[in-house]
Amino acid sequence: MTLIQRTDCSALDATDPLAKLRDQFVLPSDVIYLDGNSLGALPRATAARVQQVLTEEWGQGLIRSWNTAGWIDLPHRVGDKIARLVGAAPGELVVTDSTSINLYKVLSAALSLARIDAPQRRVIVSERENFPTDLYMAQSLAAQHGMRLELVEQGRATSHLRDDVAVLLLTQVNYRSGAMHDMAAVTAAAHAAGALTIWDLAHSVGAVPVDLNGAQADFAIGCGYKYLNGGPGAPAFVWVHARHVDRVQQPLSGWHGHAAPFAFTSYYQPAHGIARYLCGTPPLLSLAALECGVDTLLAAEPLGGMPALRRKSVALTDLFIRLVQQQLGAHKVTVATPIEAERRGSQVSLIFDGDGYAVMQALIERGVIGDFRAGDRARGDPDLLRFGFTPLYLRHVDVFDAVAALREVLDGGIWREARFARKAAVT
Secondary structure, eight states, rough: OOOOOOHHHHHHHHEEETTTGGEEEEETTOOOOOTTTTOOEEEEEHHHHHHHHIIIIITTGGHHHHHHHHHGGGHHHHHHHHHHHTTTTTTTTTSSSHHHHHHHHHHHHHHHHHHHOOTTOOOOEEEETTTTHHHHHHHHHHHHTTTTEEEETTTTGGGOOOOOOOEEESSSSOOOEEEEEOHHHHHHHHHHTTTTEEOEEEEEEEEOOOOOHHHTEEEEEEOSSSSSSSOTTTEEEEEEEETTTTTTSSOOOOOOGGGGGGGSSSSSOBBBBGGOOOOOOOOOHHHHHHHHHHHHHHHGGGTHHHHHHHHHHHHHHHHHHHHHHHHHHTEEEESSOOGGGGGOOOOEEEEEOOOOOHHHHHHHHTTOOEEOOOOGGGGGGGEEEEEETTTTTHHHHHHHHHHHHHHHHHHHHHHGGGTTOOOOOOO
């Protein structure tokens, strides 16, 4: 295998058609940011836009801005923009609430559909390594609906589809390993077995091409603060296939999901279409920030859009894996993410035979920011060092320099210093 040099990476950056998209972001000059799979970088446009909402729309327009500034339409307007990234039609996706709350809505709706169409189906299937909040919500709803949650090993869900399974709940890109499901194939298998699908797109929207309608998915949710660059605590989104959206009512019947919110009737009548998945008053400042983040992705459309971003993502993750294999052979480091590009999202996770948390803290001190995820000790799951690769703002030289820094941390053994072992509240 030919050794990769930094000059090779510089040459790739010089011919990168997406390179100019990096200018959309505020990025510290002394930082290589490989944690966009947890919190996206700040778009340059965000601060001014939020300030505009504060000082002009709120400060001067006051309550008039619900109409004059279009506040009332923001959940749908931003939703239509996200729809372009996930293969949804205009009017099918809305921004509202958090990922957890939206999962509660769609899983409740899916279980209601199951009671109507196939009351004998009493099982929700998911993966043990699905994102924990998804499992917590599923556990709670299974108990409320007199159903059972069945957890299976990663990648084995379709082999557990039986005639008692009502819903298959999966995250398209696994938050720990970065392994990616073939949405169309898995959805087809679920439908063939008579089950509905719910897809969590938190680690795929804005990172990999998604085609919800093409895959004939049933429900989808996702967050706004990872690859969508919407900022900490950005609102999430929800999508429901047109064949289901008006058949059942989601359980959180807040006033913004009413057919006529400002009629102020004493009884609830759900809105038509995806609007019924709204609940309370939308967070306008957060929505304005999220729209700026989504716009950074839409700026790639003239340059090839999500397919072009995916090609760069694959190139960056391939480069990282090859550099790890070339430079870290003397250390007990294992790539936990699938080597095959079509089976992974836009992150690579590493297993280190030692204190991985301390290694990550030492690496962060050197200006390379990734993150650490502890494994479930009871199941023997390994701890993971996670590295996210956001093609909008990462360069090939960043990848080279990140692996070089990791090698220095491991070669020098500085991670063994006691100060790196003290765990912070957020890892």
